[in-house]
Amino acid sequence: MNLANKITVARIMLIPFFFLFLQTYPAWLTEHIHTFGFINTYGLYIATAIFIVAAATDKLDGYIARKYNMITNIGKLLDPLADKLLISVALIMLVQKHMLPSWVAFIIIAREIIITALRIVASSKKIALAADHYGKLKLVLQVVAIVAVLLDNYPFQFVVDIRIDYIIMLAAVVITIYSGYNYIRNNYIQLELNR
Incomplete structure (x- = not known):
């Protein structure tokens, strides 16, 4: 797997972290595990930073693939899939959070x-x-x-x-x-x- 494809895979792997940090966790959980309280307080900002980094890698992997002739069939499949997953998860989470x-x-x-x-x-x-x-x-x-x-x-x-x-x-x-x-x-x- 070349560098451009690794960046694309990394973008996909950031999506679950974006999802977890954008959640609102119940009080019974935050009282017992302080990490979830931290996420409830700062998770939105961390999730936003993760989303920005993930979205920025779209340009980076495309640039690397074109510049260093790393365009592959797996890259052609994964790159648009990563974009669609990231955008779809973000929209669904924004709807869930009203x-x-x-x-x-x-x-x-x-x-x-x-x-x-x-x-x-x-x-x-x-x-x-x-x-x-x-x-x-x-x-x-x-x-x-x-x-x-x-x-x-x-x-x-x-x-x-x-x-x-x-x-x-x-x-x-x-x-x-x-x-x-x-x-x-x-x-x-x-x-x-x-x-």
Whole structure:
């Protein structure tokens, strides 16, 4: 396994830690095990840092793979999977913590399932469907929006009374929908020609 793939695997391995630090643990547990009390107090900040590090490694592994010619089939499979897992877990946790409406998570996760299904169909026909720049923009906006929501609109709350984190998340939802539509539209003809 090359360095780029190891970084991708490390990103996947950070997801359970993100999940554990974002949990709220019950009082009976925090009274007996002080570690859980620490997590209840500081876990959100640690989880946010883990999420930022995990999201940043997406650019790093891609850069290393391209620069040092380390692009592999396993990397092509694991890299988008790592992104989808990280974003999906983050959205589900934000919904569980009542920091985000469930419809936002539903739209973003549903888009990923639909596009993944389309890629599987294409792959079965030996067709490679390339990601476009809207897909990359979508991921960047999703990461920024999730971080903003995790930080509960900090530091924007000191500047304006508007929930900037929700505006960024709404922009992420819009570009998510558009990028999905654009991806299906651009690749539909290619799939039809290869029926």
